[in-house]
Amino acid sequence: MSELIKTALVTGGSRGIGRACAVRLARSGYQIYVTYVSKPGPALETCKIIEESGGTASSFALDIGDHQSIVDFFKEKIKDRVFLSVLVNNAGRTMDGLLVRMGHEQWDQVLRVNLSGSFFCLQQAAKIMMRQKTGRIINIASVTAQSGNPGQANYTSAKAGLIGLTKTAAIELAPRNITVNAVAPGFIETDMTAGLNQEVRDKYLSMIPLKRFGSAEDIAETVAFLTSPGASYITGQVLGVNGGMYM
């Protein structure tokens, strides 16, 4: 059997933090697999950026909200086909609303993608990494999971769940030399935050000691560090990358 190529799988790699992680991890030498929900264009663009700087990347349609799709994806594209060095559980979505007005679907959808989907990906990756006896899993959480955030009962619950999952997975998988950590971004300039009005942005800025919003690259650098040999003794941690917004 020929040697399998060391690969980093980034879910939700079409834009924002996912794209930045994919591009940065390609520079670390990994083959990159990114997933997208429905529109291939932006994910292909991510791959193009990587390939233009000499990396290797492929994109795959994968509905993180669907368990069977995740099982099939790992079986058909990952298992015995690549060496899964890194999983970045990044895919996420928001459907904001005050909790008293939050609909059943609004709650379920956000939990399904952000928490259940991340768990199923982690579960599938863990099975493969256990056999490899090595692996790095990074869950993208959120500062809002630590601090709370009005209008995001669903999102903050899901992201807080991800932090609990990170710690349990870190303990269970440690004997197989698999580390599991969470990165909790603060206010990052992405499409997800671009929709907020100036008043809200100013309010957040006043809460950030470093007096600027973060970039997707700030998160990507932290993720890359957690996949590096130098981070081999770090597991079960939540790294805040938030300009001091939450300590």
Added chain:
Amino acid sequence: MSLEQKVKEIVVEQLGISADEVKNESKFVEDLGADSLDLTELIMAMEEEFDVEIDDEKAQEILTVQAAIDFIKANQ
């Protein structure tokens, strides 16, 4: 290769031990030094190899190499 040989081969591979250590009556934990993750991996490997489903309750009853062989024979 017989089913029995195949099971033993999986045990050897998963636990990283030599073939002559693996007897039918060997207990995975006490005799062969398996921990809980090893057991989980063993069960997963057997499920895959023999295309059977071994739920957690059943898995807890599979304590020896012979018990694994018996279970697979009965459920294949």
